[in-house]
Amino acid sequence: MHDLMHDLATSVAKSECTFIKSKSQIVDGSVRHFSIIDSDFNRQKASGVLDNRSKTVRSLIFLKEYEYIGVSFIDTCISKFKHLRLLYLNNTLFEVLPKSIGTLIHLRYLDLSGNCLLKKLPESICKLQKLETFRLFSCSGLKKLPRNIGRMISLRHMEITTKERYLRENGIGCLRSLKILTLSGCENLLRLFEGMQGLTSLQRLHLEFCSLTSLPYSIKYLKRLEKVMIDNCSELDLKMEFQGEDKDNLCLGVRKFIINNLPSLVDLPQLILQGSANTLQCIMMKNCPKLKELPEWLQNLTSLQTLEILNCQSLSCLPEGMQRLTVLRQLKIQGCPALSESCRRDEWKIAHVREVHLDQ
The missing domain is CATH 3.80.10.10 (Ribonuclease Inhibitor)
Structure with missing residues (x-):
């Protein structure tokens, strides 16, 4: 039964997924998920391989690691593929994420990890209210998170690297659907936001390579944690004793x-x-x-x-x-x-x- 299911899954995947190796490639009309491995693909407008798939493309994955791509390529993809559910630009280098990212209202998964050139995110990204996974891991040049990030109400999994010293009280702490939060490589970050009680669904908290000196006492309200x-937080002291009635009431x-x-x-x-x-x-x-x-x-x-x-x-x-x-x-x-x-x-x-x- 295992081999039979494997063969079935492989057969289905072949009909819906493909690798783009050439701008002149002929692709079956049933394909909905594209992985781009042609290093010249982004130097011109999106090729005819994708031009006629604007309503059917659900996933776009750029697999050329540490390849620089221009903002015009990303903007073209966004303008053509309004029904994307997944956009994967992991370890891809670009300086600007266009404001048009906010038009991908169906997007569920956005991976911008490993981009050291990205310094700012447009506020329009906060319009992605169906986004569930947002990866900004190892974006070492990112100066700050969008002001209205708390409006991304469907976020469940978030990985962040930022140069900020303090996180806004009304930012990440408002993400009531968030289950997994990772802060990594935040070398300037001195403290987390105090109002953690807003993270009512949080199950996993991972902190690594941050300059935090302490954790906020409001962590005691995270009942689902x-x-x-x-890991590797050189300044962190975790002395957090009970206060007031904590000993009898905290659970x-x-x-x-x-x-x-x-x-x-x-x-x-x-x-x-x-x-x-x-x-x-x-x-x-x-x-x-x-x-x-x-x-x-x-x-x-x-x-x-x-x-x-x-x-x-x-x-x-x-x-x-x-x-x-x-x-x-x-x-x-x-x-x-x-x-x-x-x-x-x-x-x-x-x-x-x-x-x-x-x-x-």
Whole structure:
């Protein structure tokens, strides 16, 4: 059955998808999804290959990586293919995204990632109210996000690289449908917007190579947040203790918490971790040299199944009450010689753990 389904899928794909290798190429009228690999394709007006497909083209993918394309080519494509659902310009170089992008009202997926020449986005892009995926990953020259980005109400997945120092309060925080948010390579970004409570659907938050010094306390309102990944944020300190009635009333749903290469980290975020005590299943910590001790409240994370601690050399012992973590099934400690020795000495703390991997 598997081979039969594979053959069927291949057959269907051949009839609807094609690679454009030449401007004179003859294409069957049933094709709706085009991948362009002809390096000369963008130097003139769109060829006859596509001219007669203006109402049927649904996907346009430019596959020549790091190829410079002129704004006239993009503008021509936009003007001809009003029914596009997907526009893929990943690792393609251009300086200006034309204002006409706002006319692609059916667009669901827009990938502009890897363009170091792009410095500004037109405000008209905020008219794409059906857009679900917007990738601006590694657009290292982008000075700022559009002012009205909060109007892109259907966005579910967004990846951003920007030179901004601060994100607007009424911008990304208004995207109530957003499920996945990645901020990467934002080297000037000092803080996130405080009003995170507007991200009512957010499930995954990924921060990497940013200059953030802290996270906003409004993260406690993200009741659907399941996964937090923080990587290579050299200035970030995650000390976030309970405030007021948080201890009794806070109920988050984070399941996986992963941090790596945080040289300024001294404390783990109580607000996020103990606030998710009933759901948190996995904690992974790597390369946090200033983390000297694990908090006593770690014993309250009674749903924890996996705990990995790698290259956190300043840690010397596990906290009291580890035996309360009755569902802990895997404990991995590497690059932490003092901590590993302590675990051997106080073996009773982790005797209930099924899989234990310690430094040799």
